[in-house]
Amino acid sequence: MNKSQIINQTIQFVKETLQGAEGGHDWFHIERVWKNAKLIAKNENIDLFIVELGALLHDIADAKFYNGDESIGPKKARVFLKSLRVDKNVIEHIVNIINHISYKNSLDSSIEKFHSKELDVIQDADRLDAIGAIGIARAFNYGGFKNRELYNPKIKPNLSLSKEAYKKSNTPTINHFYEKLLLLKDKMNTKTGKQIAANRHQFMEQYLKQFYSEWEGSK
DSSP states (O other): OOHHHHHHHHHHHHHTTTOOOTTTHHHHHHHHHHHHHHHTTTTSSHHHHHHHHHHHHHTTTOOGGGGTTHHHHHHHHHHHHHHTTTTTTHHHHHHHHHHHHOGGGGTTSSSSOOOHHHHHHHHHHHHTTTSHHHHHHHHHHHHHHTTOOOOOTTTTOOOTOHHHHHHHHHOOOOHHHHHHHHGGGOOSSHHHHHHHHHHHHHHHHHHHHHHHHHHHHHH
16 A cells, blocks of 8 residues: 555545544544645655644544543554554654644653654644634634633633643633633744744734623723
């Protein structure tokens, strides 16, 4: 099976696996991250095959939908890639990407660090989908899925969340902007990622101004 066939098989696997998934973590999220990754990769010296596979499989079993179990996604990806007889070094690289891509893992200094340029690209692509117009839509979609308040002026954002506190948080969706989304611009790895993030970040800031003015009935 050549690389193109493996990519196509992976697309079908992801579509089938994520059928019926929550709207912010469904196939369309994966597709957007995949497209973002390919765009960013044009300006980076990377292995495009690993970038594409990593982007397609990065959220194959998001821990937040599996009672916080972070081992399921890497296991699913490994079993699937082995079934296609993908080179074991490629599989290990993909598994490492899945294990380290999440924002919440950056909050835990005890996690053994892994780095590759391919991870940089996919991480930027994933973070881009968490900000801007799409990021706002995803945040409120997930907040609705979890029956969270839109906003509560009495509940202030926590800017020093640990990984465990972040995972257990059930605060209003607006708080999530300050606890994660507005922080992502300065955490981008690549030049292209930083450029795109700056524009999306500005859009979020404009959105919040409008949100507060409408909340207060002043505009």
